[in-house]
Amino acid sequence: MSGILNSTIGRKFAMALSALFLMIFLLQHFAINILSVFSEDLFNEASHFMGTFWAVQFLLQPVLIFGVIFHFAMGFVLEIKNNRARHIGYVKNNGSANSTWMSRNMIWSGGFILVFLIIHFIDFWAPEMNIKYFKGDMSGLVDPDNVNSGFRYYEELVHKFEPIWRVALYCVGFVFLALHLLHGFNSAFQSVGANNKYTKALKGFGKVYAVGLPLGFIFIALFHHFNH
Numbered sequence: 001m002s003g004i005l006n007s008t009i010g011r012k013f014a015m016a017l018s019a020l021f022l023m024i025f026l027l028q029h030f031a032i033n034i035l036s037v038f039s040e041d042l043f044n045e046a047s048h049f050m051g052t053f054w055a056v057q058f059l060l061q062p063v064l065i066f067g068v069i070f071h072f073a074m075g076f077v078l079e080i081k082n083n084r085a086r087h088i089g090y091v092k093n094n095g096s097a098n099s100t101w102m103s104r105n106m107i108w109s110g111g112f113i114l115v116f117l118i119i120h121f122i123d124f125w126a127p128e129m130n131i132k133y134f135k136g137d138m139s140g141l142v143d144p145d146n147v148n149s150g151f152r153y154y155e156e157l158v159h160k161f162e163p164i165w166r167v168a169l170y171c172v173g174f175v176f177l178a179l180h181l182l183h184g185f186n187s188a189f190q191s192v193g194a195n196n197k198y199t200k201a202l203k204g205f206g207k208v209y210a211v212g213l214p215l216g217f218i219f220i221a222l223f224h225h226f227n228h
Helices: 008-033 040-052 054-086 106-134 153-160 164-191 199-227
Strands: none
Touching: 008 040, 008 054, 008 164, 008 199, 040 054, 040 106, 040 153, 054 106, 106 153, 106 164, 164 199
């Protein structure tokens, strides 16, 4: 693995694999969260399953955390390497002519997404870890001493989106996610060698994914803010 990461091509390939993994996770994350718009019970059941099933908690969750850290680390490493390469005096690069705004600013959109992700972890993941593994409450109930109190997940989600400043922050975060995905989706597939007769269709799907998924998350935040 270390040998692969010693070359620029290897780092791009590894970063692309982590990007594809994270894009699959985003779809799964959206699929669960959109349930909150249609059914409180379904959302609670799905959240409780994901939050207590051992394979998700002790296998998939650590892999996800590693994937996030690895992806951002590779992004910053590649940016540093690219900046050093641009300092070669005999090469003149007209960035605006040779690339899109999104591709030239991936590091900035990625940096903002990282900040947003940290806030998201503080909002949802950290309190969840505290309740389950520090307080020892795996029941998922509003009141662990009352079996009829119902699951707490929907109530917590709605409560998080009551303040308008948090909703605005999430909306801005998802706009940056869309900008990042508009270049990152197709770039990831190109880096793993997916250049074939399906490239045009893949680019079309990439645009739908890059715009549609963040808009879906924005819709969820706005829905719960205005309907709490």
